[in-house]
Ligand code: GLA
């Protein structure tokens with residue numbers, strides 16, 4: 301475990317490097333990420349390549365003992381290229397060209413862009429592939445960020461048609477699958493098929509597109525696949541010259557819902573995954589459980605430790621700023637990442653820039669480059685991490701609970717939002733939060749993967765259940781696994797069409813229920829009562845007939861008063877409605893009891909406790925997110941791994957303080 305920084309040596313005078321590297325080394329910074337936006341330096345004019353500047357960076361910092369993550373600079377194709385090949389520019393859903401002037405203005409399917417990227421990435425990989433100071437590679441930067449995953453240009457159109465032809469073979473098959481007879485959309489040939497731009501019925505405010513939903517989901521998949529193939533291509537080029545691992549920096553789930561990339565699939569092309577963790581900035585403050593959830597997602601994509609490639613290190617924003625992190629928070633956020641499976645935490649950025657669009661985005665150092673309280677805190681953290689990593693290896697929580705996340709389902713629920721307020725990721729978060737509150741680690745999984753290491757699996761609103769998923773869930777339950785299926789599950793096919801069956805079609809046998817009717821809770825809510833106490837459904841109520849399931853909860857209001865809202869068949873639960881936070885929390889506790897998962901003793905608001913292991917040793921993290929000191933009772937004796945002191949009975953946590961305890 302160690303720390304690093306995102307660094308732009310080319311933004312500063314060469315003379316400053318000496319001081320920067322000295323300060324970095326003193327702070328325990330082991331790695332820098334460089335070069336992700338430097339295309340116009342590498343290739344100032346077409347096919348004129350310049351590497352001397354990067355040679356100097358790699359050599360200078362490498363010799364001083366700092367490792368480098370080298371990036372492919374594909375997120376910023378330069379001006380000369382755009383002028384000469386304007387077709388590189390992406391097109392938005394309204395048919396407007398995305399213009400040069402910021403970044404990420406390119407289309408992933410542009411052949412000329414891809415060719416230019418291949419050439420440059422090949423040269424960079426060839427030049428630095430065997431360099432001992434380069435320890436890894438970042439491909440592009442925040443793929444899909446800022447609504448850039450989906451392009452609607454002509455080149456995408458042509459490639460989409462090829463993709464469809466490959467998938468469906470004949471236009472008749474596509475017509476039938478999509479139901480193009482609806483609204484007179486029958487196509488005579490693949491050439492006629494459109495990309496789903498904003499049409500007459502497009503209504504941005506309500507999120508309604510009105511396009512054929514099968515076409516939409518296929519387009520989402522195609523765009524995701526385009527980015528994945530782009531990433532794969534860069535990774536393969538790098539691997540020709542380098543045996544160092546490749547990654548890319550992913551986004552948090554709140555943004556990720558709109559990112560439009562299947563992160564499980566993308567992760568297959570990466571050797572390790574990383575993400576960018578901004579907690580309090582111009583665009584809002586993340587809730588504690590969302591940060592934890594995002595770490596959990598990241599360790600789940602590849603089932604192994606990840607990095608934070610950009611960790612907030614100062615007040616941030618573009619036009620406006622969020623708050624300056626209170627003293628203690630940089631250290632707290634770093635250990636929160638480490639506790640949840642991060643191996644390396646890289647701060648964005650080393651020093652605030654004095655020019656460009658991100659002048660307000662502060663780094664560890666301010667604009668003046670002088671050491672400050674943030675630097676002191678990072679230095680403390682760096683020193684501690686160094687000591688910690690001499691005692692234990694990379695740590696991961698061992699989760700016994702898993703939540704199923706499916707990007708196909710996410711896209712079904714984006715195209716048809718079901719009811720006002722329904723948001724798939726928020727629903728997953730509502731299931732995650734009570735476990736976070738109880739300090740129980742949760743992984744995210746795909747419905748098709750091995751679930752045997754989990755005692756409890758939750759599958760909120762799993763709209764599309766593949767055959768493989770169906771069998772997998774059945775065998776998980778057959779072996780005694782506790783499984784929760786909910787409303788809005790198993791009612792779609794893979795083409796985003798309604799199943800012509802009673803819900804939950806493929807899961808009817810497993811759950812032992814039939815959903816004969818439902819009531820979207822639009823401008824209404826329904827009271828419920830059951831093993832979770834009493835509560836309210838605010839999004840959705842399935843009106844369920846149990847076939848061979850027992851009833852554990854009932855609606856106590858609405859015209860279906862007395863109908864079941866929660867049932868159980870064996871170890872499989874069917875939750876027919878959403879629950880308010882309190883009832884959801886009680887339900888989670890009940891499920892823990894049923895699945896034999898013990899609820900920790902350390903439950904206290906704002907205190908995150910994560911039990912981790914490096915495979916051999918057990919390490920307990922206590923993280924105080926509160927702005928006040930607190931004393932936590934312990935049930936056994938520990939050793940504080942940072943101070944080497946024995947900890948008996950209680951441990952005191954300062955405001956935003958951290959304790960790391962070993963046996
Ligand atoms: C993202 C990017 C960085 C930087 C920061 C701050 O996370 O990856 O390049 O732009 O945001 O805006």
Ligand code: ZN
Pocket residue numbers: 390391407408409410451452453454455456457
């Ligand atoms: Zn395009």
